[in-house]
Amino acid sequence: MKELIVHGPGQLQWVEAPSPSLSGPRSALVRPIASASCDLDRRLIAGVTPFKPPFALGHECVAEVLEVGDEVSSVRRGDLVSVPWKIACGSCPQCLAGRATACTTVPPHAAYGVPAGGHWGGLFSEVVHVPFADAMLVPLPPGLNPLAVASASDNLTDAWVAASRPIAAREDARVLVVGGTESLGVLAVQMAVAAGAASVDYLDDNEYRRDLAVRSGAKVELDKVLDERYDVVVSATRDPQALHRGLLALAPGGHCSCIGIIFEDPKIPLFGMYLRDVTLSVGACNVRPHIPTVFDLVSSGRCDPLLVSPSVVSCDEATEALVQPLAKCIVVRERIT
Numbered sequence: 001m002k003e004l005i006v007h008g009p010g011q012l013q014w015v016e017a018p019s020p021s022l023s024g025p026r027s028a029l030v031r032p033i034a035s036a037s038c039d040l041d042r043r044l045i046a047g048v049t050p051f052k053p054p055f056a057l058g059h060e061c062v063a064e065v066l067e068v069g070d071e072v073s074s075v076r077r078g079d080l081v082s083v084p085w086k087i088a089c090g091s092c093p094q095c096l097a098g099r100a101t102a103c104t105t106v107p108p109h110a111a112y113g114v115p116a117g118g119h120w121g122g123l124f125s126e127v128v129h130v131p132f133a134d135a136m137l138v139p140l141p142p143g144l145n146p147l148a149v150a151s152a153s154d155n156l157t158d159a160w161v162a163a164s165r166p167i168a169a170r171e172d173a174r175v176l177v178v179g180g181t182e183s184l185g186v187l188a189v190q191m192a193v194a195a196g197a198a199s200v201d202y203l204d205d206n207e208y209r210r211d212l213a214v215r216s217g218a219k220v221e222l223d224k225v226l227d228e229r230y231d232v233v234v235s236a237t238r239d240p241q242a243l244h245r246g247l248l249a250l251a252p253g254g255h256c257s258c259i260g261i262i263f264e265d266p267k268i269p270l271f272g273m274y275l276r277d278v279t280l281s282v283g284a285c286n287v288r289p290h291i292p293t294v295f296d297l298v299s300s301g302r303c304d305p306l307l308v309s310p311s312v313v314s315c316d317e318a319t320e321a322l323v324q325p326l327a328k329c330i331v332v333r334e335r336i337t
């Protein structure tokens, strides 16, 4: 089978590798049919993250199930499933407490597509091993377009959680989305609208994404100096200065969800935040419990993830398409089940 491997900065290549096999009665083998680039992927390819090559790329996909172990009961061969980015067992104390991102059955940070807690393969690969199928895979409802939810494994669901949680805790929330990465900001605009925000403003110096944000329901003509009026800020930027602006724009009692990954230690305006009793949440989201809600949002047309994924390419075109700037990219493969 073929794996998409990051060999070094800017070096992305399909490589022939042995096909994985079932590791036990709870495992499954799946074949990605629609794999999306995460906003982190371009940086992983460029070699500007702490994750060192070589490693298999990809942690967002919809796949067809090829084979399941004897104890797997929720999926069978031929089913279409979302494959969450995190490897988690579903039965350790952390998983049972809802913190699958801290699963103790596997090494810390075990995930697809990044060499953090070992090598678990990448979701652009032709065949992927899923060690805990019932705990990880989420079957697609009939009729749902796999392309539209290719990103439910990470970015799409992350945007939903980041926007909807603080909005649900507030009346008539005024929302600011600070964009900057390829898709997260625009997706957060869509999710804030879907979650019932009273208004959504979008801050980004990129014209292409500002246009997508307007089409998603945001206002983009903002004052130069943002005043403290936002009940909810979703920071989907990797620019520490932009995060800083977002934090200073929080209203008293506000909440900032930081979902853009910043590897350095940014300057946080803590005293200004203290005076306004605001909350900053940062964290790799345990997406799996929220994926069914995201499926509903896409099915009912309340969000349109394909707006941020204008290019759909074959595996042959993937190495070129994945280094193009600006937008998300979806790599497709024909079904065999």
Ligand SMILES: [Zn+2]
Residues within 6 Å of the ligand: 038, 039, 040, 059, 085, 154, 155
């Ligand atoms: Zn990601």
Ligand SMILES: [Zn+2]
Residues within 6 Å of the ligand: 088, 089, 090, 091, 092, 093, 094, 095, 096, 100, 102, 103, 104, 105, 106
């Ligand atoms: Zn676990």
